[in-house]
Amino acid sequence: MILTVTLNAALDVTYPVDRLVPGAVHRVGPPRRRAGGKGVNVARVLAALGEEVLATGFAGGATGAAFLADLPVPSAFVQIGGETRCTLTVLDAEATLFNEPGPLVTEPEWQAFLTRFRTLRADVVVLSGSLPPGLPDDAYARLIEAADAPVILDADGPALLHGLPARPALVKPNAQELRATGRTPAQLRALGAQAVAVSDGPRGLAVHLADGGWRATPPETHGNPTGAGDAAVAAFARGLRRGTPWPELVADAVALSAAAVAAPVAGDFDADRYTAAEIRPTPLPKEHE
Amino acid sequence: MILTVTLNAALDVTYPVDRLVPGAVHRVGPPRRRAGGKGVNVARVLAALGEEVLATGFAGGATGAAFLADLPVPSAFVQIGGETRCTLTVLDAEATLFNEPGPLVTEPEWQAFLTRFRTLRADVVVLSGSLPPGLPDDAYARLIEAADAPVILDADGPALLHGLPARPALVKPNAQELRATGRTPAQLRALGAQAVAVSDGPRGLAVHLADGGWRATPPETHGNPTGAGDAAVAAFARGLRRGTPWPELVADAVALSAAAVAAPVAGDFDADRYTAAEIRPTPLPKEHE
Numbered sequence: 001m002i003l004t005v006t007l008n009a010a011l012d013v014t015y016p017v018d019r020l021v022p023g024a025v026h027r028v029g030p031p032r033r034r035a036g037g038k039g040v041n042v043a044r045v046l047a048a049l050g051e052e053v054l055a056t057g058f059a060g061g062a063t064g065a066a067f068l069a070d071l072p073v074p075s076a077f078v079q080i081g082g083e084t085r086c087t088l089t090v091l092d093a094e095a096t097l098f099n100e101p102g103p104l105v106t107e108p109e110w111q112a113f114l115t116r117f118r119t120l121r122a123d124v125v126v127l128s129g130s131l132p133p134g135l136p137d138d139a140y141a142r143l144i145e146a147a148d149a150p151v152i153l154d155a156d157g158p159a160l161l162h163g164l165p166a167r168p169a170l171v172k173p174n175a176q177e178l179r180a181t182g183r184t185p186a187q188l189r190a191l192g193a194q195a196v197a198v199s200d201g202p203r204g205l206a207v208h209l210a211d212g213g214w215r216a217t218p219p220e221t222h223g224n225p226t227g228a229g230d231a232a233v234a235a236f237a238r239g240l241r242r243g244t245p246w247p248e249l250v251a252d253a254v255a256l257s258a259a260a261v262a263a264p265v266a267g268d269f270d271a272d273r274y275t276a277a278e279i280r281p282t283p284l285p286k287e288h289e
Numbered sequence: 290m291i292l293t294v295t296l297n298a299a300l301d302v303t304y305p306v307d308r309l310v311p312g313a314v315h316r317v318g319p320p321r322r323r324a325g326g327k328g329v330n331v332a333r334v335l336a337a338l339g340e341e342v343l344a345t346g347f348a349g350g351a352t353g354a355a356f357l358a359d360l361p362v363p364s365a366f367v368q369i370g371g372e373t374r375c376t377l378t379v380l381d382a383e384a385t386l387f388n389e390p391g392p393l394v395t396e397p398e399w400q401a402f403l404t405r406f407r408t409l410r411a412d413v414v415v416l417s418g419s420l421p422p423g424l425p426d427d428a429y430a431r432l433i434e435a436a437d438a439p440v441i442l443d444a445d446g447p448a449l450l451h452g453l454p455a456r457p458a459l460v461k462p463n464a465q466e467l468r469a470t471g472r473t474p475a476q477l478r479a480l481g482a483q484a485v486a487v488s489d490g491p492r493g494l495a496v497h498l499a500d501g502g503w504r505a506t507p508p509e510t511h512g513n514p515t516g517a518g519d520a521a522v523a524a525f526a527r528g529l530r531r532g533t534p535w536p537e538l539v540a541d542a543v544a545l546s547a548a549a550v551a552a553p554v555a556g557d558f559d560a561d562r563y564t565a566a567e568i569r570p571t572p573l574p575k576e577h578e
Contacts, residue, residue, distance in 0.1 A: 015377075015387055022309045025386040031375075062358070066351035086320075088304075088377070090387070097314040098304055098379065 002046055002237045003122035005143065006039030006057035007113075008102040008132040009077070010087045011067045012266075019092045035070040036087060036266070038154060039128035041230035042237065043073045044267035045256070051238055056120060058113065058132065059084050060103055076120060078113045080105055082132075102132030110135055118146050123241045125151045126233060127168075131159050141166040150240050153193075154233050156180060164192035169240060170207075172233055175200040185213075186287040195246075197236065197253070199229050205254050206284060207246060213284035214250040218258035219277060227266025232257040251279035291335055291526045292411035294432065295328030295346035296402075297391040297421040298366070299376045300356045301555075308381045315379075324359040325376060325555070327443060328417035330519035331526065332362045333556035334545070340527055345409060347402065347421065348373050349392055365409060367402045369394055371421075391421030399424055407435055412530045414440045415522060416457075420448045430455040439529050442482075443522050445469060453481035458529060459496075461522055464489040475576040484535075486525065486542070488518050494543050495573060496535060502573035503539040507547035508566060516555025521546040540568035 016029035039057060046053040055075040059068050061083030068077060082103025090096040105113075125147045127140050136142075137158045144151045144166035153160065153168040156177035164171070171193045173181065178198050181188070185196040185208035196208040204217035232253040239249035259274035260266075305318035328346060335342040344364040348357050350372030357366060371392025379385040394402075414436045416429050425431075426447045433440045433455035442449065442457040445466035453460070460482045462470065467487050470477070474485040474497035485497040493506035521542040528538035548563035549555075 015389075017387070020311045020385075022311070022381075022385050023383045025388065028387050028389045031389050062351040062355035065354070069351070083322075092311075094312040096309075096311050098306070098317050099314065100304070100317045100320050 001052045001054060001122050002124045002126065002241060003120055003149075004039040004043040004046070004053060004055050004126045004128065004237075005117070006037040006055065006128055007105075007135065007139065008085070008130045009035070009037040009040060009057045009059060009064075009067055010085050010100075011063050011070075012036030012089070013086050014089045014091055016091050020090050020096055033066060033070065034265070034267075035067045035072070037129055038230050038233075039126060040071065041227045041267035042126050042128055042154075042234045045231050045234035045260070045269060046237060047073045048269065048271075049234065049238060051241075054120065054122070056117065058103070058105055058109065076116065078109065078116055080109045085132075102130070105132050105134040107134075110139070114142065114146060117143060122147070122149045124169075124237045125149050126154070126237050127151060127163070128154045128230070128233065130155065138162040140168075144168050152233055152236055152240070154229070161191070164188060167192045167194060170195045170197055170236055172197040172199065172229065172236070174198070174229055175203075184287070197232070197250075199232055199257070201225060201228070205232060205250060205257065207250050208284065208287060209246065212286045214247050214281045215284055216250050216254040216279045216281040218254050218261075218279070221258045221261045221273075223261040224264055224266070225261055227263075227268075228257045228260045230266065231260035231269055247281040247283075250281045254279045290341045290343060290411050291413045291415065291530060292409055292438075293328040293332040293335070293342060293344050293415045293417065293526075294406070295326040295344065295417055296394075296424065296428065297374070297419045298324070298326040298329060298346045298348055298353075298356055299374050299389075300352050300359075301325030301378070302375050303378045303380055305380050309379050309385055322355060322359065323554070323556075324356045324361070326418055327519050327522075328415060329360065330516045330556035331415050331417055331443075331523045334520050334523035334549070334558060335526065336362045337558065337560075338523065338527060340523075340530075343409065343411070345402075345406065347392070347394055347398065365405065367398065367405050369398045391419070394421050394423040396423075399428070403431065403435060406432060411436070411438045413526045414438050415443070415526050416440060416452070417443045417519070417522065419444070427451040429457075433457050441522055441525055441529070443518065450480070453477060456481045456483060459484045459486055459525055461486040461488065461518065461525070463487065463518055464492075473576070486521070486539075488521055488546070490514060490517070494521060494539060494546065496539050497573065497576060498535065501575045503536050503570045504573055505539050505543040505568045505570040507543050507550075507568070510547045510550045510562075512550040513553055513555070514550055516552075516557070517546045517549045519555065520549035520558055536570040536572075539570045543568045543570075
């Protein structure tokens, strides 16, 4: 069982329009609504791979109800008084995004989540995305400490840095998120991460380990890069559960990530491209901090 | 009791942003969500005036639940399988609007509404706004026939024109909606409307009757014209219930409408401006068709 944690879940809403014109009135085509958030995308990919998965996090209000109704995997979300956020994409020839702030999570709600989390057994835990307002910066450290299994942490900024001392099995910043920390992969390891995977879009993915690491690049793929990182995280979660060796696991993460780029919606992947991909990992030299 | 009917109700959502830039990612300030639709604005104004009011229409899905939870007046909405629409305003220095299509209303749901409507007793009935997909063009005619009270019809296009043969007590197109019908006020009366009120923003409001009519202009007012027409309709509904003479009623509708322009949100009005307004109606000559 893989447990995905999405503390700042979202209902992803898409508004098709002819052309977005600031100041104008737009007639919207049939809107699409889909349970979202990075952890939910990971759960979708895992479920499509045939993995047993359980999704948890916070949900509240009418948007939370719509989110839960759309979740395609078993779930154990904790109800909150606030309203689950929406992320809106206005779609013409390009995509214009509007990210609502997350709901305020109260201290009793956070304690209720910790209690619930401790009851959920998992072989691997995946912690994904931003922290909603109200949670302490070290919320992910508390969950890593409470977990009875290896933990993958896919976050950025303070949520990532404050999680490191709790020794997650793997962190997965993308190249831009890594730069924003002002740290090298070796430094993130020194701060507590057991492995550091850095994704860099078409330039590929590298996993930095104590004794070196592995890198692989995807085949040229056109499509929607949203959700590619979540697909890589899904591959890592399955691989950690199975004990897959790192070179094979890096190749698998790159193949699944490229197959996700080829699918139009985050959380989906192109199964034919995934099985057909031939990815050759190459070793990385041992880094110095 | 005044009964307001909002067949295509909406949850009005406002996203405050720094500046809307097509193609960009926007961080949204705390979103505001409010039960909306023209009939709901009328009900809000009537409730603020101290009138007994009951709101009905269709509501469905998670958005419908949020809509009903926010309704500030007693209500008797009919539940539908479809999802109540949102209308989104992205607000920077100007307002950019996105109107979702209404939910599909099935024939059994429409019949259920007619049955419910016949059980609701009212002194005046107000029918406001567009018809959701699935309803016949003559839906308003069916309601006017079923009503046991004078009916105000505030609609445009086919929903307005098909309602006229059922002889509504008053129709209230704005000047643009009147032009779109290709008809004069006298012609709308010939088609069945007992009185025709035409609102024209700062140029005022005219009520066309069989024997002439009345016109009045508002004081110069700056603000938000959305909801001004709904405030005029609220004034007419109260006046019809009380039997207020037309000249006094036209002056009252113009005063309340201007007070609504002075309030920032549709459905509100500036009570001080309303009570202070001195509006002098002038008679209109009898028209020829």
